[in-house]
Amino acid sequence: MRHIITFLLLLASCVTVKADSIATEKISYIPQFSGTVRARWEGDLDDGSSRFQVRNVRVIMQGKIAPEISYFIQTDLCDRGKMKILDAYGQMGIISGLNLRAGQFRMPTGVETFRHPGNYIFANRSTVGKFCNYRAVGARLQYRLPIPLQLEAGVFSPSAIGDHEVWTKTFAFGSKAQYYLGDWTITAGYQTVRPGTVRMDYTDASVAWHSGRWEVEGEYMYKRYARHALDATHLWCIFGSYSMPVKAGIFNYLSFQGRWDGCTDNSDGIATDDNGLLSVTEAARNRLTAGATISYRRTRVWLDLRVNYEKLFYHHGFTPSPGQGDRLIAEMVVHF
Numbered sequence: 402m403r404h405i406i407t408f409l410l411l412l413a414s415c416v417t418v419k420a421d422s423i424a425t426e427k428i429s430y431i432p433q434f435s436g437t438v439r440a441r442w443e444g445d446l447d448d449g450s451s452r453f454q455v456r457n458v459r460v461i462m463q464g465k466i467a468p469e470i471s472y473f474i475q476t477d478l479c480d481r482g483k484m485k486i487l488d489a490y491g492q493m494g495i496i497s498g499l500n501l502r503a504g505q506f507r508m509p510t511g512v513e514t515f516r517h518p519g520n521y522i523f524a525n526r527s528t529v530g531k532f533c534n535y536r537a538v539g540a541r542l543q544y545r546l547p548i549p550l551q552l553e554a555g556v557f558s559p560s561a562i563g564d565h566e567v568w569t570k571t572f573a574f575g576s577k578a579q580y581y582l583g584d585w586t587i588t589a590g591y592q593t594v595r596p597g598t599v600r601m602d603y604t605d606a607s608v609a610w611h612s613g614r615w616e617v618e619g620e621y622m623y624k625r626y627a628r629h630a631l632d633a634t635h636l637w638c639i640f641g642s643y644s645m646p647v648k649a650g651i652f653n654y655l656s657f658q659g660r661w662d663g664c665t666d667n668s669d670g671i672a673t674d675d676n677g678l679l680s681v682t683e684a685a686r687n688r689l690t691a692g693a694t695i696s697y698r699r700t701r702v703w704l705d706l707r708v709n710y711e712k713l714f715y716h717h718g719f720t721p722s723p724g725q726g727d728r729l730i731a732e733m734v735v736h737f
Contacts, residue, residue, distance in 0.1 A: 597671030
């Protein structure tokens with residue numbers, strides 16, 4: 402208890418120094434709202450079936466109650482017909498460049514998984530973004546150094562975000578470092594989680610280049626299962642996007658995208674037998690995606706009309722279930 406009190410007093414003194422230095426800064430207490438509506442049609446090119454979906458109705462409310470104290474709330478009012486509370490956290494500046502966040506939010510590992518539905522480059526996330534998509538309840542420190550380097554690390558409850566009542570003796574952990582060098586961004590991260598009966602460790606690295614009309618990125622993730630419950634999973638994604646201004650009615654941007662992503666056999670970490678061994682929940686695959694997007698963009702609001710073609714290559718002669726094979730996707734994204 403003595404150590405906890407000492408830490409809290411030290412933290413309070415740092416916050417006081419920071420607050421005194423910005424006391425004259427003026428802020429608006431009015432919350433800011435934004436949102437994204439993503440509606441789509443998907444066609445299964447293997448068996449001819451298709452469907453319509455409202456993939457996201459993502460709504461965000463954020464604001465400040467003081468220059469260094471902010472809040473963020475994000476919910477999906479319709480994620481394929483279901484409502485989900487995604488993020489709810491407060492954030493406080495401690496000293497220059499250092500802030501503390503506490504609440505429910507995404508664990509700080511990976512790059513693809515942090516893209517917002519309003520800024521997706523493709524209709525569907527890559528395998529890296531899909532299979533390392535963990536939100537949890539916890540706390541995180543982020544530090545922006547004087548050099549172009551950002552560090553963050555956090556500790557979280559291992560239980561699902563829909564259950565905040567669980568007491569535990571084990572926790573989840575996530576960390577990430579990002580270094581900015583001109584047009585280049587280099588990212589590395591580590592995460593350990595236990596959503597089921599087996600702990601899983603993720604090591605992630607990515608390199609991105611963004612210059613003018615071009616955006617190119619490559620990300621690789623290594624997923625290890627405790628007690629050798631399953632062979633390690635390898636996940637990867639490489640994509641490129643080229644955009645250019647156009648004049649076509651209300652539309653003012655046109656872009657073309659290509660992506661190669663995939664994974665080896667993957668598991669959700671929940672053992673299916675008494676021996677603690679894991680079953681494969683996602684079969685090994687490669688995927689080739691080609692797409693085009695025409696957009697209306699005006700600073701804070703935009704509309705994207707996107708068409709993607711996905712070609713799947715499953716390993717080991719695996720036969721996919723309906724909807725998991727080759728697909729054609731057309732979607733409308735409205736961000737406001």
